[in-house]
Structure formats: structure tokens, C-alpha cells
Amino acid sequence: MRSGFRSTFGKLWLILAVAFCLRVALVLFYEATTSRQALSVIPFLFEPGNIAFALSHGQGFSSPLRTPTGPTAWMAPVYPLILAAIFKLFGAYTFPAYLAAVLFNILCSALTCIPVFKAGQRIAGPSVAVTAAWLWAIFPNAILLPVQSMWDTSLAALLAAVILYRTITLTRNSGLRDWCLYGLLWGLTLMTNPTLVLLAPFLFGWLLWRTRVISAFLLAVCIAALCCVPWAVRNYVVFGAFIPFRSVLGLQLWVGNNDRAIDGRPGEVHPLSNSTERESYRRMGELAYMQQKKSEALHWVATHPQVEAHLTWVRFVETWTGGSPHPLRDLLHIDSIEFRAILLFNLLVAAGTLVGLGFVLQTRNSYWFPLAMFPLLLPIPAYLTLSSARYRHPLDPAILLLTAIAIHRVRFVKSTVAQNSSFRKEPGNP
Secondary structure (H helix, E strand, C coil): CHHHHHHHHCCHHHHHHHHHHHHHHHHHHHHHHCCHHHHHHHHHCCHHHHHHHHHHCCCCCECCCCCCCCECCCCCCHHHHHHHHHHHHHCCCCHHHHHHHHHHHHHHHHHCHHHHHHHHHHHHCHHHHHHHHHHHHHCHHHHHHHHHCCCCHHHHHHHHHHHHHHHHHCCCCCCHHHHHHHHHHHHHHHCCCHHHHHCHHHHHHHHHHHHCCHHHHHHHHHHHHHHHHHHHHHHHHHHCCCCCCCCCHHHHHHHHCCHHHHCCCHHHHCCCCCHHHHHHHHHHCHHHHHHHHHHHHHHHHHHCHHHHHHHHHHHHHHHHHCCCCCHHHHHHHCCCHHHHHHHHHHHHHHHHHHHHHHHHHHCCCCCHHHHHHHHHHCCHHHHHCCCCHHHHHHHHHHHHHHHHHHHHHHHHHHHHHHHHHHHHHCCCCC
16 A cells, blocks of 8 residues: 555656646635735736836837836846737736736746656656655745746746756767757757856766767757847847847846945845936946946945955855845744745755765766756856845756755665664674
8 A cells, every 4th residue: 555655656747736736726825815906917017027018019129127218138038028928818917917927837837847857767766756856846936936926937947957857868879859959948948048058068068078979069059059149139230239148247246236235135226126227227228237237346346355255155045045144043033934934945955955966976976967067057146146046946956856866865874874783783793
């Protein structure tokens, strides 16, 4: 009977069903506790929703700040185009549009169980695969983020998980079709969340070293690059400058590195909420504004080295705790059970990531390099600019997989120690 339960518990379809139902349950809770008018508008009042509104009203890829400001390259095009299609079908800022957008996010989040499971199977076996998929299904961040606001977060996490799986499954015997699809996957990913470009040279380089198939490797790289060409050409025509992915880095750097950031209030200077900055952005134009903010940020960093070191440490802590700069204090003193549960889960995952990474290195796992690149590289922009659970989410599938590896390795070590202890206690053993 126990064997049958374990067999059912390990079925991927069950994990997918639970993941989907947990996320839908949160939507139903929000619908029951929040007015439909608020849900129709508030989740869309960020850059993707604002750009999608402009697109759906024939204004082109523009106006990320809720007011007409002209063309933008603020973010990559894929997710705003998806939201724009939803606005076209269901109306802008309507409750059906909210449900459609949330359903898309939820499907992306739930489907992430599949590449997490498959990658876990390939890297460490079926037990780790099941544990990793279940961790993703119940991970609080992966339940909350698809529902709370309309960003590319869940889609980016799905694409990152698929990239990890496809990277470790490509071999020197893989056909050209597989390499072409891998290049297309990277192209779609870069046009969704360009931060993942940090992984590209390392994962492509590892594949070249592992397979030695130069022609197929070059084909995949070219296809990935070609997917980005239309967007880069559009930006050059509109702005007269080479912008391969997005223009917002200068602003992100400045928002996280200024005098108000010391007080933990970086968002107060963001042009989305600060009317003075918004007017400066409109008056100067996007590229000039971003360049000015980049210069101001670099000057501030250079003149406040000790403060910058402290802010970087705070952002490092926030990244790995899911948003808390003082995790132990918050765990002890904040009364909210939900907050404590989310924080504790993130702390355990952070510890599991470290332990799991140690195990894959110690055991010389064949796939340690691509798996390790996710937690080592993807958080770097957050350490330097702004930290949030949303920014970390694309690497969450990899760190939950590392946590699953840690869980099983710790159990194995404890079991081995217990067996050795039992053996020594048997009569006749020294």
C-alpha cells in the first residue's frame, strides 16, 4: 500500500495538477477579498501593462509610465506583446483581461514542473526529480508571483528551466533540428528576459567543450542572435542607437544607488511613482534620461564606496531571503504567519542551494557546471541594482533542484551513518 502511494505521489501529472490548483486557489482568494475593479487595473499599472495598453491602442511600443512619453525600449518585447493581445481580446483594464493574463502566468508556472522534473531525472535520478518538482509546485514565490502583478516573471522562469534541461540533454549525437530549437529557445528567452543573457556564453561554451560539434554550435548561436535582430533594428531606427535588448540599465543602477536607497526607499525616486522624475524622462527622452541616471549612479558609487558595499550586502541578503534585509529579526518579530512561512521557505532553499551545490561539486556530477551557473551568475544584476523575489525567480527552478539534491544527499549520508553504527553494535563486531 505504501509502495502504491509513493508511486502515485511521484506521478508528474499529479504534481502538475497540485501546482495548478494551488495557484488557482490564490486567484479565487483574491477575487473573494478584492474588488474586481481593483483587480482589473492595479496589476497592470506597471511597465509591461502600460506598454501593452499603448500597443493595444495603436500607439506602438511606447509609454511605459502610464502617460504618453513616446517610443520605448524599456523592456524586451515578448511579454508586453502577449498582454497587448489579451487587451485586444478582452478589453484593456477589465476583469476578463486580468483572468486571462493570470491564467497565462499560472500555466507557465505550473508547466515549469516539467523541465524541473526532467532535469532532475537527468542530473540526479527519479527521486530527486520528484522532490524538485514538488518543491516547485508548493514554492510560495512560484504561487504568489503569477497572480500578484503582470510581469514576465513566470514565463522567464519556465524558459530558464527549459534552457537548463535542453542544455544538459544536447549531445554530440543530437541532430541539427535539436540545435536549431535550442537556438530558437535562446532567442525567445532573450526577447522575454534579457538578464538571462548572462548565462549564454557559459552554457554555449560548456556545450561546445562537451560536444565538440562546431557547426551545430555555430548554427544555434546564429539562430539565437537572428531572433534578436528585428528588435535591435527597430531600436536603431527609432532611437538611432544600438540597443540589442533594453535601455533601462542606467535607471535601475541609479534607483538602487542613491541617497534614498540608504534609507531603504529606492522606489520613491522611480519615475513610475515620482512625478518629477517622470517629467524629466518625458522632457529629455528615454536614452538621454537613462544615460544621465547611469552617470549619476556611477558617480554616487565612486564617492560612497563603504555605503555601496553595505547596500550590495543588503541586496545579496534580500535576494536569497525572498526580500527581507533582516531575515532573523523578521522571523522572530513579525507576527504574520504567512510572512514567516514564506521567509522560512526561502531561507531553507538558500541553505539547500549552498549544500546542493557543494554535493554536485564533491561528487563531480557531469552537469555541475550548467547547474552552478544559475545561482552564481543570474543574481549579479540584483546585487548591483535592485533586489526582489521577481528578479530572482528565473533562477528559482535551478535552486530548487539543488535543494532537492541536498535533501536526498543528506538523507543518504544519515542513512549510511546509521547503518554503519548499527553494524558496529552487532555482537562479534569490533
